[in-house]
Amino acid sequence: xxxxxxxxxxxxxxAGSSVARRIREIAPxxxxxxxxxxxDLTPDAPGENVRNLPAAERLPLQIRVSGPQxxxxxxxGSRPLHARPGTVLFREDDGSGDGQEGMPGGAFSANxxxxxxxxxxxxxxxxxxxxxxxxxxEEWDAAFAVAESYLKATTAAFPExxxxxxxxxxxxxVYEERLAGARPAGPMPLACEPTAQGPRWTGADTVLAGSPVxxxxxxxxxxxxxxxxxxxxxxxxxxxxxxGAREEIPARAVVVAGDAIRSPQLLWASGIRPPALGCxxxxxxxxxxxxxxxxxxxNAAIDAEADLRETLTGVCWVPFADGAHPFHGQVMxxxxxxxxxxxxxxxxxxxMVGLGWFLVKDVRREDRVRFDDARPDxxxxxxxxxxxxxxxxxxxxxxxxxxxxxxxxxxxxxxTREPQLLPAGSSLHYQGSVRMGSVDDGESVCxxxxxxxxxxxxxxxxxxxxxxxxxxxxxxxxxxxxxxxxEAVAAQLAGGExxxx
Numbered sequence: 001x002x003x004x005x006x007x008x009x010x011x012x013x014x015a016g017s018s019v020a021r022r023i024r025e026i027a028p029x030x031x032x033x034x035x036x037x038x039x040d041l042t043p044d045a046p047g048e049n050v051r052n053l054p055a056a057e058r059l060p061l062q063i064r065v066s067g068p069q070x071x072x073x074x075x076x077g078s079r080p081l082h083a084r085p086g087t088v089l090f091r092e093d094d095g096s097g098d099g100q101e102g103m104p105g106g107a108f109s110a111n112x113x114x115x116x117x118x119x120x121x122x123x124x125x126x127x128x129x130x131x132x133x134x135x136x137x138e139e140w141d142a143a144f145a146v147a148e149s150y151l152k153a154t155t156a157a158f159p160e161x162x163x164x165x166x167x168x169x170x171x172x173x174v175y176e177e178r179l180a181g182a183r184p185a186g187p188m189p190l191a192c193e194p195t196a197q198g199p200r201w202t203g204a205d206t207v208l209a210g211s212p213v214x215x216x217x218x219x220x221x222x223x224x225x226x227x228x229x230x231x232x233x234x235x236x237x238x239x240x241x242x243x244g245a246r247e248e249i250p251a252r253a254v255v256v257a258g259d260a261i262r263s264p265q266l267l268w269a270s271g272i273r274p275p276a277l278g279c280x281x282x283x284x285x286x287x288x289x290x291x292x293x294x295x296x297x298x299n300a301a302i303d304a305e306a307d308l309r310e311t312l313t314g315v316c317w318v319p320f321a322d323g324a325h326p327f328h329g330q331v332m333x334x335x336x337x338x339x340x341x342x343x344x345x346x347x348x349x350x351x352m353v354g355l356g357w358f359l360v361k362d363v364r365r366e367d368r369v370r371f372d373d374a375r376p377d378x379x380x381x382x383x384x385x386x387x388x389x390x391x392x393x394x395x396x397x398x399x400x401x402x403x404x405x406x407x408x409x410x411x412x413x414x415x416t417r418e419p420q421l422l423p424a425g426s427s428l429h430y431q432g433s434v435r436m437g438s439v440d441d442g443e444s445v446c447x448x449x450x451x452x453x454x455x456x457x458x459x460x461x462x463x464x465x466x467x468x469x470x471x472x473x474x475x476x477x478x479x480x481x482x483x484x485x486x487e488a489v490a491a492q493l494a495g496g497e498x499x500x501x
Contacts, residue, residue, distance in 0.1 A: 004250035004252075007253045007493065008235070008255070009255045011034075011258040012112050012113055012204055013113060013204060014116040014207060016034055016257030016258075016461060018482040019257060020032045020211065021208055021486070022146075023486045024212055024215060028213045033249070035236070036111070039064065041111050046113070046204070046219075047116065047207075048117065049203035050086065061086075065087070080094060081104055087118065089105075090108065091104070091386070099423030100389060102387065103281075103386045103430070104423050108261065113204040116202070117204070121190045121199075122189070122473040123147075123148070123153045123189050124328070125144055125189075126320070127182075127319065128320070129322050129468065130470040134436050147482075150483070151479060152206060153191055157188075157314060163351045164316070166294065166295035167293060167331055174408055175318055179319070207479075220240060220242055221241065222239045223238050223266060225270045226254050226267070226270035227248065228271075228458065257482065260432065260463050264278040264434055264445075265381055272454070274440075274453050280363055280435055281369055282363050283425055283429065284359060284361060285361060285401075286421070286422045287419050288420050289355050289418070290352060291353050293352075314333065315330065315332045315333075317330050320471040330356045331355055331408075333352075333353055350414075353412065357404060358429070363467075363468070367389070368388075388424060402419040402421070429474050430463065430464075433445075436466075436467055449488035450485035459485050461478070
């Protein structure tokens, strides 16, 4: 049995790291341990975003997580699907169906830093109906301010260029009147520190660097059960990912901060099963198209040692606005996009951008992840079965989004192909499976602090806590909620508070 800790955090991604940092800021006397199932890819800076590394160093680390990549160019979304570098599909895709049933594009990252070691770093604030009323507006704003400071959010990641000016002019020409009174189109808020050499992208290392007391991370350690008695967690049981050795770690509180699939998996395996566990699984349907921008390319040379995302137009966005623009739009220089587009062979000096429009989805209880105890995984955790599909209204919104991006591509210059709906799960933004709520009525898994209903000291953090239909990237929201979870845990343990079930 390992030495006891005050708080054990399961998962080292942006949410788990933020919980740990917030606890240390408020109650530095509390001991906090982060446990991560995957390896440490960047031991000199655990949890660093691998986009900061030269390509020759980055790819082997991504392959270490995802395995060998397909040979040759494959446009993203082509079936059968292959995981993006640094990720692993939840299930192997057989290429059947239209790609919208069962979330075939769903994937995860098992490494120190979680998906935060590979992400694109978009951190816009949600607005309107994207925001849950479980929290008041002042509570949201306070949490967002802390989250933005942790992630180093900025709209000045890229310098202004003729190409970026052309893109923004086109966006404002199309959307200025339509978004009057709402947030305008502009540079995307990104999690990074601008430098003379280009942005330094935020990872878990960035978040934890701000902790007043170092937070240890134990990698290669799979948590297979939370030990609890009468709703009170006493610690966790772990399995060494390499040797299979089992160990128990006593803890006064446990925070489950995995992704929206594996967090409910661990709760289920631990016998912690609120009625809504795994239900209301919510992805963001994603429509993409490529466009050539009508502006001369001013710098065709790209340093081979630089991350290819550091390019001419940077990243722009068209914010979600209820009614006026029920989408979250991203316009990214082609090499900056996490999605691989097909490009025709004709010579064209105009910059190529990818348009990605994310849609809100009908949130339904029947969209869910369920668990099969009879078919456990390699570590003995229950098998994962995803039940998920689009409604008629979702498909109507997809058709509208396709018209939207086609018109914008024409306004930018030239559309290069037909708009495409990517397979469900491709956004990697799935949410809702451990959703928060105001009351324990069977429709949510946790309260507004992340404490799981029916428990004294088990908390959840991450995208899965977000209960609403959202279009924008969820990381900032997840970190904001994780900040509140850290505050609640610190208050409960440092103040000796005992909350009733």
